[in-house]
Amino acid sequence: MVRAKVFVYDKRFDGLPKEGDLKLIEEELLPIKDGEFLAEALYISVDPYMRYFAHILPIGSTFVGQQIAVITESKNPDYPVGKYIAACFGWRTHTISNGTTDLAFPTGVVPIIPLPDDEEIPKSLGLGVLGMPGNTAYFGFLELCQPKAGETVVVTAAAGAVGSHVGQIAKIKGCIVIGIAGSDDKCNWLKNELNFDHVVNYKTQDIDKTLTEIAPQGVDCYFDNVGGEISSIIIDHMNLNGRISVCGCISGYDGKKQMSPNIQLPMIMKQLRMEGFIVYKWLDRWSEGIIQNWEWIKQGKLKYKEFVTNGFENTFKAFIQLLQGENVGKAIVKV
Incomplete structure (x- = not known):
């Protein structure tokens, strides 16, 4: 037995x-x-x-x-x-x-x-990186945000399994990448090892003020792992026809009811596209993500x-x- x-x-x-x-x-x-x-x-x-x-x-x-x-x-x-x-x-x-x-x-x-x-x-x-989180980053970012070289991308929970992966794909695609994380150690890792262009410690920095300083040109793509107030602030900084991929809502995972941030006005005025997803919708392409992510690892482009x-x-x-x-x-x- x-x-x-x-x-x-x-x-x-x-x-x-x-x-x-x-x-x-x-x-x-x-x-x-x-x-x-x-x-x-x-x-x-x-x-x-x-x-x-x-x-x-x-x-x-x-x-x-x-x-x-x-x-x-x-x-x-x-x-x-x-x-x-x-x-x-x-x-x-x-x-x-x-x-x-x-x-x-x-x-x-x-x-x-x-x-x-x-x-x-x-x-x-x-x-x-070669499983569910890796494919979440690969499909959730590339399919929904459709990034273009030179665009500015913001990623929340950027030091996590998905966020750190998304930021690196954005760099591979020639984007300017801003990562938001919750400690100086995480921010240093993103900046020094993963080559994010900018990092923000949401616990010690004013996100609204900092985004105005480091992204005066605005934000084109937002990969959202957290929801809540932080997401509302980022959406206010987005450009016309910006794209938002909603992967997670860490701020609401405790099950307590939250006041929904007022995102409708910027969504309307900037004609933003926002879409949530579960990665298994791309199950028929699962091996594609694994093969590409492994190739990027072998090339030294993905850590x-x-x-x-x-x-x-x-x-x-x-x-x-x-x-x-x-x-x-x-x-x-x-x-």
């Missing part, structure tokens, strides 16, 4: 999640049946969206999330032993599956995605950073660190 460790959602979050809101249990798994396989988690993802999805996740269910796993037993020819996969199995060490996602994502069922067989590619990147926590038991701790903004780059747990 295989024993799986599982984080079960036990209590609704109230503010910042607390110890005891999730319960760490063990499950005995039954032997696999025909058509099934057993997968063992190697890396667990922690992401900001999990804070929001907790409001619609059933109490008593495995906490939501993606993982990189290796197949250790199989009676399914499509998933042979030794194959590595990215799957939304949640926060658990072992999972029996029949090839469909057993734990449906709150946005719908997400298919299991086999990882490339290229041994040169670190497996953990399937949760980051990444992983914020790694060791030990499955520390997954909740890693989640809290993420929500408190302690991570730089993609936050993962090495099981």
Whole structure:
């Protein structure tokens, strides 16, 4: 019998999640049946969206999330032993599956995605720059913002897995890039290592005043990860026919009702285009994003950073660190 460790959602979050809101249990798994396989988690993802999805996740269910796993037993020819996969199995060490996602994502069922067989590619990147965050940046920015060389791009949560990636793609496309982050260390990383043109520490700088100084020509593209007041300020600085890609709303992930910023007037007067998205709408082009991002990495045009926590038991701790903004780059747990 295989024993799986599982984080079960036990209590609704109230503010910042607390110890005891999730319960760490063990499950005995039954032997696999025909058509099934057993997968063992190697890396667990922690992401900001999990804070929001907790409001619609059933109490008593495995906490939501993606993982990189290796197949250790199989009676399914499509998933042979030794194959590595990215799957939304949640926060658990072992999972029996029949090839469909057993734990449906709150946005719908997400298919299991086999990882490339290229041994040169670190497996953990399937949760980051060569996985969902990487394709979120690739498709969400290029398809919705359609940047042009010389344009000014603003990215919020710019030191996170998606934001840092978007900023680098914008540089590859010849744009002027402004990153907004929450610490001097993050801003220094964006400026000195990722070559962002300007950075703003929203905790210590006046965003409205600073944007006026560093982007007097206005903003053409905005990749929005945070929503709220910061986004309202940035939208006020946008140019005629500007484009806004809405990826996340970190400011509202605690579930508390917010006063909506008044963005309608600048949207109308500047004829802005604003579109939200979930990256799996481009599932039929998934490999395109992975191939291009890997090519940029090999060319030295795209850098990444992983914020790694060791030990499955520390997954909740890693989640809290993420929500408190302690991570730089993609936050993962090495099981």
